[in-house]
Amino acid sequence: MSSLLPRFLRHLLPAAFLCAVTLAHPQARPAEKLPALVLHCVPSQNPAPSGSDVRILATVENTAGRGLSFSYLVTSGKILGTGSSVLFQWTDDEQAQVQITCRVHDDLGRSAQQVFTLSSSDNKGDTRGVQHKKKAAPPPLEGPSGGSGPPPPPPPPPPTIAPPETVAPQPQKPAIAAFPWPPPQASSRVLLAAWPLGPQMSTFGDIDSRLSAALQPKGYAERSYYSVPGGFALVTRLEQIYSDGRPMPPPARFSAQLLPPSRFLDYIHALFTAAPGYYRVIVFIATDQPFTEAGTGPSQGQADNWIHNGVDILPPDIAGRPLTSSVRCAALIYEFRQSNASSTEKAELIPGIDAVLNLSNAGLWQALK
Amino acid sequence: MATASQPVNPRSADPQSIALETVQYRLAILWFVGSALVFVLVIYQSLAGVYADRVQDVWKWLLPTLMPTLTMIVTVAAANAFKSGASAIIVRKTFYRIAFGLSACYLGLILFVLLSLPAFHRMVSDQIESLHTSNLWIGPLQGIVASALGVLFASKKTPSGE
Incomplete structure (x- = not known):
């Protein structure tokens, strides 16, 4: 026994370990081709x-x-x-x-x-064009009587000047959808207390700019805007996270399915512990209206659809609205837990971790607070 | 000429042969250590809830893959425990190496299947399906291993061929 056991350990265990490491390591798999930007x-x-x-x-x-x-x-x-x-x-x-x-x-x-x-909407080019055309226009025709007859008929209306071809057509104003109000019950929420008191903020567009500047570097490239009473709501895409609020690495992050772990530590975690999926949607609401939350929370499907039903930019009429001292910005966290037992089980809204920890582990808190 | 009534040292008799008791002992060690690794892993996973409500499915897959061979090994070991004196039965080293290699591959394959589940599937239902699929290659190998071990653990042949 004393001589066989070390021999066994020397041969079988390293082989099994190597198999596991090879399987679990992401580099062992074919590199996934990323789509174009x-x-x-x-x-x-x-x-x-x-x-x-x-x-x-x-x-x-x-x-x-x-x-x-x-x-x-x-x-x-x-x-x-x-x-x-x-x-x-x-x-x-x-x-x-x-x-x-x-x-x-x-x-x-x-x-x-x-x-x-x-x-430019000032139509200076058009004006010049009109003046030029007016100068070039032939003088009004006189009557055959040479001015001794009845007064000439009123001149025809000036010709309509077509807008120059280079002027882009006025884009259709997108109809911004209204976010459910009061907002559905969230897992947690936090008021960004220092907002929007910064000296550089004068309009809702400035709030949007600051939110976008914080979200973009952290991978939240896809956002949707909704109108809410007295302001707007910005919704991030449903993302898969760890239980502590850290986003999963791509491609699992924005996948609606529970994908196998792509990192060795995640593999070890999945090997020895139950590995349900955690999902999160962050909703920023900037408004001058105090609000509560509705009694029931959304389903994961509803929260997932928020990114599709909103508009992609903040409409100018909201963006240009000046801020008042009562405008505040709050972050609502909707966190879902998906059991990994079966794909047919529905994800459920859970209390999750608190909003500040969520935003911190998402890398947003430092940029937002 | 060596006979069953006159035990000889099999190692000195033929360098290409090895005592059957030694072979059985080594194979038993391999199987118990390998099976222990597998059982400890699956027991821990069962307690930790890795397989959620599909724990029974995992054990239904695991027990038939290990228990028949382990039972045979224990039975033969128990039978030998009542015999007195050293046995003179020998086997070819080549066959012993083949049996040992097959056993190691089989146990390694079972461990590999269990370790690879979370690497390929996140959903437990998919993992259970993979376990059932693995029977396609584990089943034939189990038959070969069982044949090799059956011969070794039931062999009565002596160096004289009696």
């Missing part, structure tokens, strides 16, 4: 009055939680700020249109680009 750059208004600032919001799909870098090129004017939400400022009042190039790339080497034209 998809960039959407949307100005807050187009056409926009010359001299006014135009907010440009860039959203990226298929980020896989990777760090993103944004860059902007303009043929005129200047870009203020960095990241996914920037301000465009006109520098030449005579400029009728500006071509803006948005680019994004991540640390995996993927990149995307979108070019669009921002037009």
